[in-house]
Amino acid sequence: MTATSTSPEITIEFHKSPVPDADRIKALETPGFGKIFTDHMVLARWTADKGWHDAKVTPRRPLELDPASAVLHYAQEIFEGMKAYKADDGRILLFRPEENARRFAKSAARMAMPEVPEDLFLKAVEELVRVDKNWIPSGDASLYLRPFMFANEAFLGVRPAQEYIFCIIASPVGAYFKGGAKAVSLWVETTYTRAAAGGTGAAKCGGNYAASLVAQAEAAKKDCDQVVFLDAAEHRWVEELGGMNVFFVMNDGSVVTPPLGGTILPGITRASVIVLAKEKGLRIEERPYSFEEWQADAASGKLVEAFACGTAAVLAGIGLVRHAGGEFKVGDGQTGKLTTDLRQQLVSLQKGITNDERGWTRRVL
Numbered sequence: 001m002t003a004t005s006t007s008p009e010i011t012i013e014f015h016k017s018p019v020p021d022a023d024r025i026k027a028l029e030t031p032g033f034g035k036i037f038t039d040h041m042v043l044a045r046w047t048a049d050k051g052w053h054d055a056k057v058t059p060r061r062p063l064e065l066d067p068a069s070a071v072l073h074y075a076q077e078i079f080e081g082m083k084a085y086k087a088d089d090g091r092i093l094l095f096r097p098e099e100n101a102r103r104f105a106k107s108a109a110r111m112a113m114p115e116v117p118e119d120l121f122l123k124a125v126e127e128l129v130r131v132d133k134n135w136i137p138s139g140d141a142s143l144y145l146r147p148f149m150f151a152n153e154a155f156l157g158v159r160p161a162q163e164y165i166f167c168i169i170a171s172p173v174g175a176y177f178k179g180g181a182k183a184v185s186l187w188v189e190t191t192y193t194r195a196a197a198g199g200t201g202a203a204k205c206g207g208n209y210a211a212s213l214v215a216q217a218e219a220a221k222k223d224c225d226q227v228v229f230l231d232a233a234e235h236r237w238v239e240e241l242g243g244m245n246v247f248f249v250m251n252d253g254s255v256v257t258p259p260l261g262g263t264i265l266p267g268i269t270r271a272s273v274i275v276l277a278k279e280k281g282l283r284i285e286e287r288p289y290s291f292e293e294w295q296a297d298a299a300s301g302k303l304v305e306a307f308a309c310g311t312a313a314v315l316a317g318i319g320l321v322r323h324a325g326g327e328f329k330v331g332d333g334q335t336g337k338l339t340t341d342l343r344q345q346l347v348s349l350q351k352g353i354t355n356d357e358r359g360w361t362r363r364v365l
């Protein structure tokens, strides 16, 4: 399905009874992750005859769907995850939002959905951030933005829908993991896989996450924070976590991360970490890394650190790895030095503390 070439104007309808200041300020003190939401949202519609239209920032409210709406049956749905940060001097910054727009377009193409033009995606994100600017926390917290699109045609035939809704909601967030900067534990999943060659692993579609939940529940049963998936063909090669990419830091200055081959999500944090690590003189190896090699490297001491990374989690050290045959520690089981440094470097860029030489931040206000 092709993109419409013209982007509609975005109108703004302000909430008549937004959350009172005192309640909002209280909620921002301990936001948690994904539990509280701002006063507004973005809505836009796409139909085969009109393309994108009716784009607006509007008071946040429940959506009413026809029970035959295609998304409820065939899961034609994609989403993005990005954050708006408040700098200490009051500037409001987005981090590489063009990359989210491009990935959203690629996810749309994979799921036979219309693309949201990059300028509409960016304008919509920025308008929502401006309208809900009082919801952006300061300090370590940020405003998580969740653009998503779903098929909304009332039709039960199996084919790409002829109607879609693009929506953006916003949620002030603190740390993704309850333990904060403490190293996380992983469960290595050897039964269920996340994505196979030719499938939707590189698209950010809701179905990938639905398919990961049984494995994530298994991880929780084993008292682990996250699941790590192996490849679907051999159940041997490390791919990624349920919602994060993964890196392995060796004692010889090399850093290994699984290659983008269509089965893992091309993380924007992953891409940024690769640039920052290279600038530090580290040798990045994007190559297949097996679970056997991981175990052997942890046992020999060659592996000194491992970390997970993504927008929600930023960088999280991996301390403990549990699997069907036992468990092992990575390094001393704590978040490693490189992980801490890279996290700090990234956060300083995102929050506008360090000078942005790479043009990664985009000022909204």
Ligand code: PLP
Pocket: 081, 240, 241, 242, 243, 244, 245, 265, 266, 267, 268, 269, 270, 309, 310, 311, 312
């Ligand atoms: N992998 C998966 C499956 C994810 O859901 C995410 C989060 O968005 C990532 C990796 C990291 O991507 P990004 O760094 O763009 O947030």
Ligand code: COI
Pocket: 080, 081, 082, 242, 243, 244, 310, 311, 312, 313
């Ligand atoms: C993100 O990091 O933005 C994600 O979408 C991952 C999800 C686990 C919250």
